[in-house]
Each structure stands twice: as C-alpha cells, then as structure tokens.
Amino acid sequence: MQDxxxxKxxxxxxxxxxxxxIRFTLCALPAVFLLKRPQVPWRYTIGYGLMFGLGLWGVVNLGVKAGVSPGIASLELQFSAFLTILLGAAVFRESLSRFQYLGIAVALAGLFSIMFVTDGTVTLVGVALLLFVAVSWSVADVILKQAAPKEMLAFLVCSSRRTRTPSWDTPCGTACCASTRCRPSRRSPCSFRSSASWARC
Structure with a gap:
C-alpha cells in the first residue's frame, strides 16, 4: 500500500x-549498459515489458488518477492472483482442485464487494482500469513462466527498457519528461527508444 x-x-x-x-527507466539504468541480453526470444522481453510496465504500472497510475484510493487499488490488484491460476490452468494445462475453485469463489466475492463502496474512495472508471491491470499482471506472470529466463536480472532490465508509454515518447527526451508540459509526439532523435545506447537489449 505504501507504494x-x-x-498518488x-x-x-x-x-x-x-x-x-520514469519508473522503468530507473529500473533499467545503469544496469542496461552492464548486463548482456538474456537468452530468451525477443517476444518475451517485449511482451513482459508491455504487460508489466504499461499494462500494469501505467494503467495503475491512470486508475489512481481516476479517483481510486491507494488502499483500494492495492486490494483490487489481488484479482491477479486468481486470474493467474485460471490462466495457468488454461495455458499450461494445470489442474485445479474443487477446493481451489471454492477458495477462488469466496475471495472473488469479497473483492467484488469493493464495487459497492460509496465513501468516495472508489470510482467506476478507476475500478475498470484496475481490473485491466489485474489481467495485465496475470498475463505478465504467464509470459515470465513461458520465458523461464536463466538471467532473471538481465531479463527484468531488458523488459524495463522495452516499457514504452505513449506520453514518454516526446522530443523532450528522458531528461525533462518528468513534466506535465511534455506531450506525445512522433519518434525524435532524442526520444527514449532512439538512443543507440540501448541497443544491447
């Protein structure tokens, strides 16, 4: 919840x-210059970076901005635990016991009760965004399991390098984009992606 x-x-x-x-740039630097690219297909680092970086933390920020309190946001993200179990069962053919199904049903009933909170800490748009976040987190977990990287740190660093949010691609570059004055634009010579320094990943 502190996070x-x-x-906020x-x-x-x-x-x-x-x-x-900014969050994932700081995750990647300076390790991106020191670590070798992990020995996994590109689609895994790109997919994980998009799901965990943009789909999770980018949309979490939008949800909190839309009016969901930090406490409710951290609680609602627990939907991802159940979604990961269900996705794992579908993708990896993992079997679930009836007790797991019962536990999922009870926990989901409790989490769905959040939608009936009327004290101003929950908004419909915010709840919808955070449900999307839970799905993104679950997909990211499945991607990570499929990738099974041996160099976990290098995998996370390269995935962070591939986290690309629309508002981050500005001519202001990474040095000054921590400002609400920045606006999305087309790729520019000083944009986050275009730097040749990131070619290692």
Whole structure:
C-alpha cells in the first residue's frame, strides 16, 4: 500500500504514463549498459515489458488518477492472483482442485464487494482500469513462466527498457519528461527508444 501512496503523491505533479516511464527507466539504468541480453526470444522481453510496465504500472497510475484510493487499488490488484491460476490452468494445462475453485469463489466475492463502496474512495472508471491491470499482471506472470529466463536480472532490465508509454515518447527526451508540459509526439532523435545506447537489449 505504501507504494500506491507514493504513486498518488507523484501524480499530483507528473502525468500518469510519464511517471510509469520514469519508473522503468530507473529500473533499467545503469544496469542496461552492464548486463548482456538474456537468452530468451525477443517476444518475451517485449511482451513482459508491455504487460508489466504499461499494462500494469501505467494503467495503475491512470486508475489512481481516476479517483481510486491507494488502499483500494492495492486490494483490487489481488484479482491477479486468481486470474493467474485460471490462466495457468488454461495455458499450461494445470489442474485445479474443487477446493481451489471454492477458495477462488469466496475471495472473488469479497473483492467484488469493493464495487459497492460509496465513501468516495472508489470510482467506476478507476475500478475498470484496475481490473485491466489485474489481467495485465496475470498475463505478465504467464509470459515470465513461458520465458523461464536463466538471467532473471538481465531479463527484468531488458523488459524495463522495452516499457514504452505513449506520453514518454516526446522530443523532450528522458531528461525533462518528468513534466506535465511534455506531450506525445512522433519518434525524435532524442526520444527514449532512439538512443543507440540501448541497443544491447
């Protein structure tokens, strides 16, 4: 929950998607210059970066900005635990016991009760965004299991390098994009992706 409280503070002065871009830039630097590319197909680092970086933290920021309190946001993300179980059963042919199904049903009933909170800490748009976040997190978990990287740190660093939020691609570059004055634009010579320094991943 502390993490979401800090997110809420950050959103007072920074665009939600730019804040996510800053987060994963700091995750990648300076390790991206020191580590070798993990020995996994490109689709896994790209997929994980998009799902975990943009789909999870980018949309979490949008949800908190839309009016969901940090406490409710951290609670609603627990939907991902159940979705991961169900996705794992579908993708990896894992079998579930009746007790697991019963536990999922009871826990989901409790989480769905969040939607009936009327004290101003929940908005319909915010809840919808965070449900999308839970799905993204579950998909990211499945991608990670499929990739099974031996170099986990290198995998996370390269995935962070591939986290690309729309508001982050600005001519302002990484140095000044922590400002709400930045606006999305087409690829530019000083944009996040175009730097040749990132070619290692």
């Amino acid at each position: 979401f409280s800090v997110v 503070i950050g959103l007072e002065s920074v665009d939600p998607l730019i804040l996510a871009g």
